[in-house]
Amino acid sequence: MNDIHAELVWRGLIHQTTDDAFLPEWLRTGRRTVYCGFDPTADSLHVGSLLPLMMLRRFQKAGHRPIALVGGATGMIGDPSGKSEERNLLSVDQLRENVVGLQRQMRQFLDFDSSDSAVLVNNFDWMRGFSYLDFLRDV
Numbered sequence: 001m002n003d004i005h006a007e008l009v010w011r012g013l014i015h016q017t018t019d020d021a022f023l024p025e026w027l028r029t030g031r032r033t034v035y036c037g038f039d040p041t042a043d044s045l046h047v048g049s050l051l052p053l054m055m056l057r058r059f060q061k062a063g064h065r066p067i068a069l070v071g072g073a074t075g076m077i078g079d080p081s082g083k084s085e086e087r088n089l090l091s092v093d094q095l096r097e098n099v100v101g102l103q104r105q106m107r108q109f110l111d112f113d114s115s116d117s118a119v120l121v122n123n124f125d126w127m128r129g130f131s132y133l134d135f136l137r138d139v
Helices: 004-010 023-028 047-061 092-106 132-138
Strands: 033-038 065-070 119-122
Touching: 004 023, 004 047, 033 047, 047 065, 065 092, 092 119
Parallel strands: 033 065, 065 119
Antiparallel strands: none
């Protein structure tokens, strides 16, 4: 494994960490898992997705396991974070198309097919069976 911490520091990509003295050694002593989530409000990634994708790629090239999480379930809700109005809700079919488009583009950046590949997940796959009653009971 190469020194991913040194590379990220050199590139100015680390602003703040919980324990900067511990982090470099922790990253050198094992295969770590990192993830980033992507919002399926469009069928294509945008320029704001490039930095997180490149970070996942750098971690994969350093021998770590990246997880690219597409928010198929959370995209159905419409998160207005930081906005003054609600996001337009997309149809289930449109969300499915968007997820497929994002996944296709992510394959150009990350290796999902090798023995130690990246992982591509869609939170809709595990949230679709979660009912409102389950939510009310458990929260």
